[in-house]
Amino acid sequence: MAPKVLVSDKLSETAVQIFRDRGIEVDFMPDLGKDKDRLAQVIGEYDGLAIRSATKVTPKILENAHKLKVIGRAGIGTDNIDKDAASKKGVIVMNTPFGNMITTAEHAIAMMFAVARQIPEASASTHAGKWEKSRFMGVELTGKTLGVIGAGNIGGIVCGRARGLKMKVIAYDPFLSEEKAQKMQIEKVELDDLLKRSDFITLHVPATEQTRGMLNRTALEKTKPGVRIINCARGGLVDEEALADLLKSGHVAGAAFDVFAVEPATENPLFGLPNVVCTPHLGAATTEAQENVALQVAEQMSNYLLTGAVENALNMPSVTAEEAKIMGPWIKLTDHLGRFIGQMTDEPITAINILYDGSAAEMNLDALNCSLIAGIMKQMNPDVNMVSAPLIARERGVKVSTTNQEQSGVFEGYIKVTVVTPNRERSIAGTVFSDGKPRFIQIKGINIEAEIGQHMIYTTNEDVPGIIGTLGQTLGEHGVNIANFTLGRSVSRGDAIAMLYVDEPVPATAVDALKATGKFGQVKPLQFDIA
Template sequence: MPKVLISDALSDAAVQIFRDRGIEVDFQPKLGKDKEKLAEIIGNYDGLAIRSATKATEKLIERAANLKVIGRAGIGVDNVDIPAASKKGIIVMNTPFGNSITTAEHAISMLMAVARQIPEANASTHAGKWEKSRFMGVEVTGKTLGVIGAGNIGSIVIDRAHGLKMKVVAYDPFLSEERATEIGVEKVELDALLGRADFITLHVPLTDQTRNILSKENIAKLKPNVRIVNCARGGLVDEAALAEAITEGRVAGAAFDVFAEEPATASPLFNLPNVVVTPHLGAATSEAQENVALQVAEQMSDYLLTGAVTNAINMPSISAEEAKIMGPWIGLSGHLGNFIGQMTDEPIKSINILYDGVVSEMNLAALNSALVAGIMRKVNPDVNMVSAPVIAKERGIQIATTKQDQSGTFEGYVKVTVTTDTRERSVAGTVFSDGKPRFIQIKGINIDAEIGRHMVYTTNKDVPGIIGVLGTTMGENGVNIANFTLGRNDRAGEAIAILYADEAVSEDVLQKLRDTGKFQQVKALTFDVED
């Protein structure tokens, strides 16, 4: 009988799901806050069900001798060391869509609160004052709402804003024009949004691309008297710069549910006029908490009893029988998608996937999900193989699949082509008999490139001296090249190089390559593979 530890607060109904499925449950809802005790007993369990209080760190995972699955009731998995779990073979699951409506509603509530100064007026009235003239608010009807991030939650906010008769503009690099039309939003660049919006609400994950998206520089571009709402992630806004703008009267107010440091016992935004703050309540409704608790209990039970994988962050959603055969091809598909995702900086209109030979007879839905997840992970690190196709659909991305009998040298291969408004980009790969993936074609140019964690991709005219420039530049800057592959379409035509380095190549070294004038493109790439 599998044994599951629940170390955070889950509903009685969720606990009962485990028991009804024949799983032994140890329900200790306060244990997650006791790191030492949790580490002492974690080795006794097959599953760990958590919310946000439990921190599944690398040290804890090292002690989890029998753990097979970690289930997070909610979307955020910042409290789980996913690389450590993956290395140990532990599945990490979340419930990506259980609290979308709740979070969107909280954002709208915060917007209304800051528009009408409700919290301050409430406190004043409770204090026996009647300061009617002090709390002059603004209407939202007819105002422009700028939505940064038009994915699942952002699109719900857009729908609610239409009900409030607001004009809505959105910035989202992966939002297609077709999807924008479908949800009734004007797609704009970030600078245009900053200059036009009367209210701004953020609905993006925290990534290298979105960190401080409202930086001091961007805050200076804001329309006067704008109001900012952040119910997404701390770190998206420079809190000190925003506090300065509010103090100086350039920004009329802000409503924050999330902070760069949590629990937030101090922030530059605290105690400022017309700043509404809540303690990360975006998902805090009884309906949302119940939904995600029931979902995670069902998912974990399915995995422990049947091997079925659902909503996994680090594992495809496939049956236990398929996993052994498809594993290497799923890994390859993820790498192909990751390559395309890192190389593409504009909205993707369509993804076309070709499966040739032996791979064409496998579970193509799982392979598609792995590939699309690889593409989308650049902008959404929380994406998984179940949510990726949904997120792609939300952005209006068309996905087409073709399969064919073996047509060439390889027993099987996968080729993906993405289309944007300005170009097509393609990459193909295969799995060798040793189970290792290879890139075999980029931009129609045949190659044979081993995939490593740290890679550099270049394009250039096929002229003498390119190998020397690459080797010399890398050597002079202490970069050891583990593998190096060249390819070209024809003599004196376009050529590519892709090298695999022992360590990440710095932007300074990449710029030195660009400064040689030999390359049309120089790009660092990172893949989730073992060194």
């Protein structure tokens, strides 16, 4: 059955057509997002939800989203989506961070020009029939120092445009390397240095615990007298009341804000002050940008629903279409490893340690980690998936660690997982053979090459004669047909294990009969998702 997507905001018809052209059923209801009760009623029918900012994806709506796999936001901001609730529900949240980069950067540059030359006030004065030429004395941008806080995608474009205006550009960004700064022909500095040296300051960082209020009163008082501050990034990065005070005192010569701590902003400490330019969150508001993000979100959602490719997800590692093809068998392997551990462990797990060897270590390990953790957690919660599993593990205090190493054995690559509980450790390793099929290759430190089937039974025993016969006879007496039988042992007459792939679920009576023989330390029927 084809996936089904709901578009509940105003996306372009071209974007809607992308879904149809890709074979996805789509319902285009651009005003539905404003009716949260109606949206909650119908959301259960859909695999995907495409939105802009009008639709608010709340826990109540997600409670009814029984089929939903992905939410796509046409734009960068996802404040209208409860991402924790989506993650717990196992729903991927995507945005489109690149579709409006140029538009937002251009808006910041436009705002810088506007505040440098007091264009809005001069325009209003002239419209009013005044000719106040001497009142509006501006400053040139050429030769001035622009301090850019956040030199990533949008900030990087601003840096390039500013250099074209013959400005000296300095940047504060903890993630910016010296090499990248040199390539961009800008100077990397610390925040205090930027505040003291900049004639203009523009912000281009997301709203996080670290960045909210980063330009507070203390930081603003460190700025160069006569500075002008531009914020087209996120509201709340600047203490608006403190900035208003410094504008009134004359320490700050001007400000240009497109975003505010509270939006819609019907009142604000900055409103009504001279040489303060304000726009109603227009950074991405161009025809080109709105079309770009709509087309991008349609492509991203289609790629995920049809191929499993994950692009620009906020609560899940990105996996390209090419990676999805190559990693498919390894994702399946990690699920099997996790399900084995989950079914074998009946104590609280305190830690999960994952070893990637050889070629496995060169893959998208974040995605493999998510799959493995999901496999473990499914025994406790069948609805968990790659999106929700890491969050659930964190909430339960499970520590996850990853180790990479070069090829160390006969296999080109393998994955080994060890879980720690209050009383023991349990480990299993697996690989993918050349036929593309996952195999278990080690359990409890004992080597084995076991094909994985939907129905299996795992036993531990001493390495003594008669074990194979007992297994075969007992299962046969209970109508269980063996498809594949694999044995492993530590040393002769030492610890041994068996993995049997059988055609049907092993009945409890067969398990009890095997235990009653007294030959087995452990008898455990297992189920795996082979589809």
